[in-house]
Amino acid sequence: MAFEFKLPDIGEGLTEGEVTKWLVKEGQTVTADQPMVEVLTDKATVEITSPRAGVIAKILVPDGTKVPVGTVIVLIETGGAAPAISMGTPAAPAAAGHGTPQAAPAPAAKPAAAAAPAAAAPVAVAPRATAPAAVAIDPARVVLAAPATRARARELGLDLRGVPGTGPNGRITRTDLDSFAANGGAGSAAPVAAPAGAAGVAPAARAGVAPPMVAVSSPAVSAEDVHVPLKGLRGKIAEQMLRSKQHSPHFTFVDECDVTELVALREQAKTLASERGVKLTYLPFVMKALVAGFRRFPTLNSVVDDVKGEFVIRKEFNIGIATDTDDGLTVPVVKHVDRLTILQIGAELQRLTEAARGKKIALGDLKGGTFTITSAGSIGGILATPILNYPEVGILGIYKIADRPMVRGGQIVVRKMMNLSITLDHRIVDGATAAHFLNTVIQYLETPNLLLLEGI
DSSP: OEEEEEOOOOSTTOOEEEEEEESSOTTOEEOTTOEEEEEEOSSOEEEEEOSSOEEEEEEOSOTTEEEETTOEEEEEEOSSOOOOOSSOOOOOOOOOOOOOSOSOOOOOSSGGGOOOSSSOOOOOOOOGGGSOTTSOOOTTOOOOBOHHHHHHHHHHTOOGGGSOOOSGGGOBOHHHHHHHHHTTTOOOOOOOOOOOOSTTSOOOOOGGGSOOOOOOOOOOOOTTOOOOOSOHHHHHHHHHHHHHHHHOOEEEEEEEEEOHHHHHHHHHHHHHHHHTTOOOOSHHHHHHHHHHHHHHOGGGSEEEETTTTEEEEOSSOOEEEOEEOSSSEEOOEEOOGGGSOHHHHHHHHHHHHHHHHTTOOOGGGGSOOSEEEEEOTTTOOSOOOOOOOTTBSEEEEEEEEEEEEEEETTEEEEEEEEEEEEEEETTTOOHHHHHHHHHHHHHHHHSTHHHHHTTO
């Protein structure tokens, strides 16, 4: 008989996944726990194995298709006759559309909402002109919806700004859209603005009251040009960057750091680290210096909740490291940095970066970050203005170490110098606080023995 394999819930709150690559073919014999398919979630590409031995009878979801959790994606023949599919066939591939500021859409309300691969499920739709006047169209509303939902709205002639959303942060799901259209456009009015933020906090602009998106049009192209869809990990990166720039007013503060003593200390520690199987970089020292800064200026170790109009000062120090992979940028998180030694942080960084580049990283290793570091030092460059890893309020950029002539004690000497840039959410952090924080970090990097004296 044929076993119906459904897309499993492989992460906290996961509602859908994108099938990026099948590792097996129809008619191929597979063993239990054999890698079968790669699925992209909001955070990472996850390799899913076959739950049992058998023959791949039918692949129901092609590469590049997003489907809700619980959708049957493949039939595995284990003997006997194949039953009819009970969970419905997968939805059609997402149509091209504008990037949206929300990564994870809400799940379909029921299996019947899923559409056949070749055509969307029919739905009774009233003409747009018959929509009741009671439905308010908020011109300032930024709509949260998946590209497929936006494409469906264009087909139906509906303005998404007037469609109530039941997903996270008011996100409009396909079910919301079809229900709205089936009822002739009836529904509640668009949400009103959120109340002012918490005391001492600049009011946070939540999704419903952010500035409206500017209409865009397709650029002029030629027949020789290459069209690359914004999907997979690159699509997720695009969504995250857009969301960050829409929600957070960025500003960047820059300074230089004399790391001559740090370079010497790392050279002394590299032998011991190598004996323990750890490739020691400068990042563990930077992370420890950040902890020292967070203890003096805790607001920089915060995340913003734009739904509630508040920011949350985190008591855990979980630092993400922007990691370049073949597929794009991934940010694994080193948890509880304050509780780890320099060598333990080095070992954890090695584990996480290897897992990220090998597409073996667990979703838990990509969640819970409170601050992010992006390092271009091994590539080069002297300065950049990184984009925040929303909803975090800060990201530190570190750049190449180079010999520079510096004045010390009235003499020109050669020192190991490195530039640092910190980008922050100006709603939460003022410029003076940014300068004081970065000065604290620099103090510990220039005199790294202070980390030992304070037990950081």
